[in-house]
Amino acid sequence: MAERGQTKFQIDLRRHLREQAVDRNLTRLITEIAEASKYIINSIRTGDLGVAGTSNLYGEQQLALDVLADRILEKRLKYSGVVASLVSEESGDILRFHPEQEGPYYSVAYDPLDGSSLVDVNLAVGTIVSIYAGDNLLQPGRQQVAALYILYGPRTTLMYSTGNGVHEFAMNQLMEYSLVQEHVRIDGGSGIYSPGGQRNLYTPGTEAFVRSLEERGYKLRYSGGFVPDINQVMIKGKGVFLYPHLQNRPRGKLRLLYELNPMAFLVEQAGGAASDGHRPILDLVPQKIDDCAPVFIGCREDVAAAEACIAAQG
Numbered sequence: 001m002a003e004r005g006q007t008k009f010q011i012d013l014r015r016h017l018r019e020q021a022v023d024r025n026l027t028r029l030i031t032e033i034a035e036a037s038k039y040i041i042n043s044i045r046t047g048d049l050g051v052a053g054t055s056n057l058y059g060e061q062q063l064a065l066d067v068l069a070d071r072i073l074e075k076r077l078k079y080s081g082v083v084a085s086l087v088s089e090e091s092g093d094i095l096r097f098h099p100e101q102e103g104p105y106y107s108v109a110y111d112p113l114d115g116s117s118l119v120d121v122n123l124a125v126g127t128i129v130s131i132y133a134g135d136n137l138l139q140p141g142r143q144q145v146a147a148l149y150i151l152y153g154p155r156t157t158l159m160y161s162t163g164n165g166v167h168e169f170a171m172n173q174l175m176e177y178s179l180v181q182e183h184v185r186i187d188g189g190s191g192i193y194s195p196g197g198q199r200n201l202y203t204p205g206t207e208a209f210v211r212s213l214e215e216r217g218y219k220l221r222y223s224g225g226f227v228p229d230i231n232q233v234m235i236k237g238k239g240v241f242l243y244p245h246l247q248n249r250p251r252g253k254l255r256l257l258y259e260l261n262p263m264a265f266l267v268e269q270a271g272g273a274a275s276d277g278h279r280p281i282l283d284l285v286p287q288k289i290d291d292c293a294p295v296f297i298g299c300r301e302d303v304a305a306a307e308a309c310i311a312a313q314g
């Protein structure tokens with residue numbers, strides 16, 4: 001019987017970060033983001049589901065919730081005292097700060113509310129965060145020092161890594177994130193597949209890859225939310241998500257800085273892989289903050305099979 005107060009399941013996020021010997025300022029940053037999620041949850045549950053009357057960098061109509069979630073996170077990060085620069089999917093400009101606190105400082109790229117168009121149909125949405133040391137946000141994803149996502153589903157869960165495995169937390173009745181499991185692993189096996197985009201616009205290589213999964217009995221699981229769809233692969237420990245290059249969209253849809261890099265960091269830390277069809281997502285060098293890339297992400301063997309199909313048929 002574990003000593004009272006010592007069981008793994010009473011470890012909250014801050015204590016876990018401390019036990020992982022995570023730098024004090026990075027611990028502060030991650031716990032500030034966790035705090036901000038409480039206000040985002042509240043805005044999802046009670047907020048205005050209408051449009052904000054503005055559009056983001058991609059010309060996508062912003063929902064009031066996108067803008068509200070962005071404001072909540074930006075304010076938290078700005079006043080955290082440990083952030084040198086940040087960029088959000090919703091704002092599109094890099095904001096720079098001069099923290100008074102002692103360094104080290106960090107830079108953050110985030111998608112404040114991914115899948116926001118699913119809120120009005122009451123499907124799960126999430127927040128995705130990518131963290132670098134210093135003030136340069138245009139670095140390959142492999143340079144990240146941490147990444148995390150928060151999934152606002154029937155339960156609110158948080159998945160983070162600082163490079164020492166991926167750990168899952170769930171929000172309890174007191175709105176604290178309490179440890180559920182450490183070292184989440186994607187070990188493979190016949191699983192699920194999440195085929196994003198329009199199938200009729202797939203290239204021959206992607207079409208051949210998806211057909212091979214169906215012939216192997218993979219089950220289609222696609223919610224239209226990147227965070228729940230990736231979380232399903234993480235928790236099941238198998239399967240693959242793809243939002244590929246399309247005939248009319250050669251760079252796919254998902255954004256490198258705030259969606260692909262953080263998810264690729266987490267999935268690789270869980271023993272999986274993430275590719276743009278030719279090379280690891282984490283090795284792509286961002287040219288500009290709104291770069292997009294095709295993505296095949298999940299079980300290592302499935303991603304390798306996708307790359308082989310694309311090498312053979314494009």
Ligand SMILES: O=P(O)(O)OC[C@H]1O[C@](O)(COP(=O)(O)O)[C@@H](O)[C@@H]1O
Pocket residue numbers: 089111113114115116117196197224225226227243253
């Ligand atoms: O609706 P589509 O084209 O299948 O795209 C779904 C993808 O787009 C997204 O909704 C884009 O996210 P945003 O809501 O942040 O723009 C992802 O969550 C999801 O994986």
Ligand SMILES: [Mg+2]
Pocket residue numbers: 089111113114115226259
């Ligand atoms: Mg998004």
Ligand SMILES: [Mg+2]
Pocket residue numbers: 066089111112113114115116
């Ligand atoms: Mg978004």
